[in-house]
Amino acid sequence: MLSHATTRDWLIPYADGMLASDERRRIDGHLAGCAACAAELRQVRELNLLLVTLPAAPPVAFAPFWLKLQAVLPLRRSLRIPTLRSYRRLGLALAMATVAALAAAGSALAAPAALPDNPLYPIKQLEESVRIAFTPAHDRLTYQLQLANERLREAQAMADDHKPLLAKSSLRAFRVIVDDAAAALKNPADPKVAKDALRTLRVQLAAVERDNANRGEDDRDVKQLVADASRELDRIEQPETVGVPSTIVVGEQATPDPTPRSTPRPTPRPAPSDREHSD
């Protein structure tokens, strides 16, 4: 029979299920005849209950989270700004001010129309990142569709200009945007608008494929990405065939699925390393 003191020492690992079966039996034996230890065990379990019932996170969209993070990553890395929230907001405010200043000179710089091989393209990326982070939820789908169309316009232009790497980057970015917008597209406020938007995207996708093939190169990767993107649109239009959640959320499980994806997730937009010479 265990002593009173020893039992009390072991109540917490006992309640956490960390004792071996013979140790558990010895504790059980003591608890059966000791009201004080049984009462203490109830308190230990109540504390455990409090700890495990702390509320988990509700679903949170990935895209806005990443865009806010991305907006400050380069600044923090290069300028070593302290990790205070006020400084991060200052960083974001500076980014917005930069975008506003560039927008004011928009006609001269023409960043909004810049293609991935244009030196002004990073400015366009910055502007889009800031805009989507601050777009109200009810306007977000409209802006996402605008960006998706823009990625396809870029992909078509790059395919037409013998720049398959940049075309691929734009197609990958297109898929990320569509993926993030999938939930809203499946349950749109105006089904006709969503249907028209999807039809437009299909027409543009076909144009990318046509230009890719017409160059005589028929780059296999571009072709594959177009096919993948087309399947993504199929999944959105036929929700009953969806096998995998198409939006990224948090809060459904305590830890992420560690199983790697068989294919890398696409990039939001062409990365600098993908840039090709324009001549």
Add this chain to the structure above:
Amino acid sequence: MARAEDAPSIEGDAEERRLIDRSASGDQEAFRQLVIRYHRLVINVAVRALGELSLAEDVAQDVFIKVYKALPGYRHDKPFKHWLHRVAANAVTDALRRRRPVVSLDGMLQPPPSAGSDPQDVATRHDLQRAVRHAIASLPPHYRDTIALQAFGELSYDEIAKALDIPLGTVMSRLNGAKRLLRERLGDLVRSEEANTA
């Protein structure tokens, strides 16, 4: 709770290692892939610790910024996920300690109200959770770091041992000490909750 079956496969390890190495060299797309994998985990830890989504998202952003900066010094001698848990637990307990205790319920996450749930009960539960969070934040560092991984990170004893790089027996000893102190500090709150649920 997260369990051993969450351990990545060999292929997953290799892919993750590649993403970590590329992120360490400044490849933001690779880092984005890491954030995709782990942002749910970090936000969940922060929400459980802080109870407020907007603050939790800010702290989660700080966690990933710290990780991004520290990646060049990261060695692959322990799983990235365990290291990330440790960074996240430190960040959320720091945020808890910096934060003044508040009385308002505004902005605080509540479990979805069930039919017939009494607002007074909800408020009481909320006060209790807030008291638990601040009691954890007030613990000595070695207790605080250990129980934060269990309470906020939902790690098992074995996972805590790996994350902190300490023996399993030390985890048991620290959790024992931490929970004893918590019960002392929460005192009547735990006892009254026991009476309510009895």
